[in-house]
Amino acid sequence: xxxxxxxxxxxxxxxxxxxxxxxxxxxxxxxxxxxxxxxxxxxxxxxxxxxxxxxxxxxxxxxxxxxxxxxxxxxxxxxxxxxxxxxxxxxxxxxxxxxxxxxxxxxxxxxxxxxxxxxxxxxxxxxxxxxxxxxxxxxxxxxxxxxxxxxxxxxxxxxxxxxxxxxxxxxxxxxxxxxxxxxxxxxxxxxxxxxxxxxxxxxxxxxxxxxxxxxxxxxxxxxxxxxxxxxxxxxxxxxxxxxxxxxxxxxxxxxxxxxxxxxxxxxxxxxxxxxxxxxxxxxxxxxxxxxxxxxxxxxxxxxxxxx
Numbered sequence: 001x002x003x004x005x006x007x008x009x010x011x012x013x014x015x016x017x018x019x020x021x022x023x024x025x026x027x028x029x030x031x032x033x034x035x036x037x038x039x040x041x042x043x044x045x046x047x048x049x050x051x052x053x054x055x056x057x058x059x060x061x062x063x064x065x066x067x068x069x070x071x072x073x074x075x076x077x078x079x080x081x082x083x084x085x086x087x088x089x090x091x092x093x094x095x096x097x098x099x100x101x102x103x104x105x106x107x108x109x110x111x112x113x114x115x116x117x118x119x120x121x122x123x124x125x126x127x128x129x130x131x132x133x134x135x136x137x138x139x140x141x142x143x144x145x146x147x148x149x150x151x152x153x154x155x156x157x158x159x160x161x162x163x164x165x166x167x168x169x170x171x172x173x174x175x176x177x178x179x180x181x182x183x184x185x186x187x188x189x190x191x192x193x194x195x196x197x198x199x200x201x202x203x204x205x206x207x208x209x210x211x212x213x214x215x216x217x218x219x220x221x222x223x224x225x226x227x228x229x230x231x232x233x234x235x236x237x238x239x240x241x242x243x244x245x246x247x248x249x250x251x252x253x254x255x256x257x258x259x260x261x262x263x264x265x266x267x268x269x270x271x272x273x274x275x276x277x278x279x280x281x282x283x284x285x286x287x288x289x290x291x292x293x294x295x296x297x298x299x300x301x302x303x304x305x306x307x
Contacts, residue, residue, distance in 0.1 A: 005029045005032075005231075006027070006029060008025050008026060008027065008028045008032070008036070008195075009025070009026065009027075010023060010024075010025055011024045011025065011026050011194070011278055012024040012278070013208065015207075016198075018203065018206070019200060019201045019202070019203050019206075019207070020198070020199070020200045020201075020207060021198070021199060021206075021207035021208065021211075022196055022197065022198045022199075023196070023197045023198075023199070023207075023211055024194060024195070024196050025194065025195040025196075025197065026184050026192070026193070026194030026195070027184055027185075027186050027189075027192040027193070027194065028192060028193040028194060028195060029192070029193075030191050030192060030193055031193070032193060032195075033181030033182075033193035033194065033195045034181055036195055037179035037181060037195050037197060038179075039218060040177075040179070040197060040211075040214050040215065040218070041177040041179055041197070043214040043217050043218060044174045044177045044199060044210060044211070044214045045172060045174055045177055046147075046148050046172065047147050047148060047172075047214070047217055048147065048172055048173055048174050048205065048210050048213055048214060049145060049146070049147055049171070049213070050088075050145070050146070050147070050171040050172055050173040050202075050204060050205070051087045051088060051089035051118075051143055051144065051145050051146075051171065051204070052083070052087060052143065052144070052146070052150075052167075052169035052170060052171050053082050053083065053085060053087065053141050053142065053143055053167055053169065054094070054142055054143070054144045054150065054155050054158075054159075054166070054167055054169050055141075055142045055155065055159050055160065055161065055164035055165060055166050055167055056079070056082060056139055056140065056141045056142070056164060056165055056167065057139070057140045057161070057163065057164045057165065058075060058078070058137070058138070058139050058165075059137075059138035059139070059140075061075055063075075063165070064076055064079060064165050068128075068137065069132075069135060070130055070131065070132030070134070070135020070136070070137075071128050071129065071130055071131070071135065071137055072128065072129040072130075072131050073128045073129060075165070077128075078127060078128050078139075079165065079167060081125065081126060081127045081128065082127060082139075082141070082167065083167060083168075083169070083170075084122075084125055085109045085112075085120060085122065085125050085127075086120065086121035086122045086125075086173070086202040086203055086204050087118060087119070087120055087121070087143055087204065088118070088119040088120075088121065088173075088204035088205070089117060089118055089143055089144070089145055090116075090117045090118070090119075091117040091118075091145075092145070093144070093145075094142050094143065094144045094160050095115065095117050095118055095142070095143045095144075096140065096141070096142055096143075096160070097112050097113060097115065097118065097140070097141040097142075097143060098112075098113050098138070098139070098140050098141070099111050099112045099113065099127070099137070099138070099139040099140075099141065100113070100136070100137070100138050101130065101136060101137050101138075102130075102135075102136035102137075103130065103133055103135075103136070104130050104131060104132065104133045104135075105129070105130055106126055106128075106129050107126070107127045107128045107129065107130065107137060108123060108124055108125060108126055108127060109122060109123045109124070109125040109127065110123035110124070111127070112141070118143060119204070121202055121203030121204045122202070122203065127139075140164070142159075142160050142161070142164060144169075145171070146169065146171040147171055147172070148170075148171060148172065149168070149169070149170050149171070149172075150168060150169040150170075150171065151168055152166050152167065152168040155167060155168060155169060173201050173202050173203075173204045173205045173210065174199060174200070174201050174202075174205075174210050175200045175201060175202055176198075176199075176200040177197065177198070177199055177200070178197075178198045179195060179196060179197045179198070180195075180196045181193055181194070181195055181196075182194055182196070186277075197211070199211060249272055249273070249274060250272060250273045251271060251272055252265050252266060252270060252271055252272065252273075252275075252276070253266075255273070255301055256301075257297060257298070257301060258294075258297065260294065261290075261293075261294040261297050261298065263289075264287060264288075264289045264290045264294055265287075265290070265298075267288070267289060268287045268288060268289075268290070270287075273305070276298065276302070277302070281295075281299075284298065
């Protein structure tokens with residue numbers, strides 16, 4: 001019978017690129033994989049702070065349902081392209097930007113005049129195409145911070161300039177979140193789960209920063225609801241504070257492995273049984289200086305320890 005709910009641990013972070021990473025959380029109390037996965041996913045997609053263009057003005061244009069002389073795209077197409085620009089703002093309030101371009105050619109986000117408060121993560125994003133060598137395009141933009149989705153009605157009401165065209169804005173810098181729940185074990189306790197959470201961002205925030213911000217938001221929400229009630233936090237299964245699994249802290253040197261196998265593990269920064277059980281078989285096989293005989297020896301030793 002389970003008497004306590006152990007805290008989980010962030011077991012591993014696998015970076016796929018600068019904008020994508022998978023976080024492995026384990027071990028989890030049974031059923032908590034979906035509980036944590038779903039709540040983190042919802043917060044990541046809806047509540048992470050970001051920036052977006054909230055209004056704009058094209059010189060010589062009075063409303064969005066028109067064309068721009070000498071420009072291939074109409075105003076609606078230009079507005080849709082502006083919404084696809086990924087922006088990071090270091091300002092607490094609205095920031096005004098300007099784009100000026102003369103002569104034929106493709107206009108991209110890199111043509112926006114930069115300021116110290118603004119970073120553009122995808123400067124290659126196309127905005128418009130000037131097809132008349134004698135034509136030009138001037139666009140004034142307003143960038144603001146926010147969370148979640150800003151409707152065009154709300155954007156209209158909060159415009160810095162009343163003659164600008166309002167834009168409905170998605171502030172979230174998180175593009176996609178996927179999670180997978182699977183079973184895991186620690187020692188002889190098999191009724192546990194692990195959560196793998198994959199986060200893709202737009203480049204204005206790292207997956208790790210987004211993950212930590214989402215967790216912090218949930219902590220604040222639940223703490224506010226808990227009142228004065230506190231539940232004693234049980235250490236994560238497999239941690240140094242768990243007497244039932246203290247053998248996981250056993251040094252590699254104490255496993256009576258051959259000197260070659262033990263040295264290979266230590267040289268790869270695997271110093272305890274815990275380090276050993278948290279690495280996958282595939283990663284273990286690929287360790288530098290770790291051959292098939294060493295792998296078989298370690299596997300036999302883990303079987304002997306009933307891990």
